[in-house]
Amino acid sequence: AQSVTQLGSHVSVSEGALVLLRCNYSSSVPPYLFWYVQYPNQGLQLLLKYTTGATLVKGINGFEAEFKKSETSFHLTKPSAHMSDAAEYFCAVSTPNTDKLIFGTGTRLQVFP
Amino acid sequence: DGGITQSPKYLFRKEGQNVTLSCEQNLNHDAMYWYRQDPGQGLRLIYYSQIVNDFQKGDIAEGYSVSREKKESFPLTVTSAQKNPTAFYLCASNTHQNTEAFFGQGTRLTVV
Numbered sequence: 001a002q003s004v005t006q007l008g009s010h011v012s013v014s015e016g017a018l019v020l021l022r023c024n025y026s027s028s029v030p031p032y033l034f035w036y037v038q039y040p041n042q043g044l045q046l047l048l049k050y051t052t053g054a055t056l057v058k059g060i061n062g063f064e065a066e067f068k069k070s071e072t073s074f075h076l077t078k079p080s081a082h083m084s085d086a087a088e089y090f091c092a093v094s095t096p097n098t099d100k101l102i103f104g105t106g107t108r109l110q111v112f113p
Numbered sequence: 114d115g116g117i118t119q120s121p122k123y124l125f126r127k128e129g130q131n132v133t134l135s136c137e138q139n140l141n142h143d144a145m146y147w148y149r150q151d152p153g154q155g156l157r158l159i160y161y162s163q164i165v166n167d168f169q170k171g172d173i174a175e176g177y178s179v180s181r182e183k184k185e186s187f188p189l190t191v192t193s194a195q196k197n198p199t200a201f202y203l204c205a206s207n208t209h210q211n212t213e214a215f216f217g218q219g220t221r222l223t224v225v
Contacts, residue, residue: 009153034213043117043203043216044156090155099163100146100171101205101214105155 002027002093006104014112019078021107023065023091026072033074034092034101035065044090050074061085086111115140119204119217126198126224134189134220136204142215143208145187149173150201150219159202162187191222198224 007022025031032051036044048059055067061084065076074091091104117138126132138145144163148156158171162181176195181187187206191198201221205214 036216041201041219041221043119043218044205044214045216046213049213099144099169100158100161103148103156105153 002031002095002098002102004091004093004102004104006089006091006107008107009105010108010110012110012112013081015083016080019063019076019081019085019109021076021089021091021109023074023076023104024072025074025091025093027093027095029095029097032094032096033065033067034094035059035063035074035076036090036092036103037061038088038090038106040087047076047089081109081111083111083113085109117204117206117215117217119202119220122218122220124220124222126222128224129193131193132191132198132222134191134202134204134222136187136189136217137185138187138204138206138215139185140206140215141184142206143184144206145181146205146214147171147177147179147187147189148203148205150203156203159189198222 003026005024034049035047038044048057050057050067058064063078088106088108092101094101120135146161147159160179162168178190204217207214
């Protein structure tokens, strides 16, 4: 069975600082990995995804994530935080053999001026 | 524009009443999902459907029911058997199990 762990339910950064949101997964087969963003009282929007190929994946709004098989990680980064990045971020995993996405518990990002 | 539409955005019901949340998609997606979101608990899967006239229970199906009579529609009924129905409900769809899911804007249900 697959699972996802997001380390840190809340992360706070200053505007212009590096954003690092951590995600570790568990899967017995090569996983598909996703990062979603959710603004208050809205649905989830896909930031980026990894299926196969290049392990460094670039997404929207300047975010990127790197798939590290040896560390079973898929951490989300952004070099310089913007106030508009304040939201909740979810990591998710699936595989070719599963029929559903498994989500982490989310990380709320706060950005201070 | 293609997308997923959930309605209503806010819903208030009295305890003991059944209530149905609507989810419609025009993306021609085969699979549809219902998630419940509570603070600090992430998204928990209630029901999902990979094809018309077929659906499976997720992790927290008790107190909920669904139907999938049309490809475009996947309504969720919150029954009186659901002990704590107040939550934010999200509907999603995708083409295959390993592709990204597209989400609706959610329905916030409050039971008083």
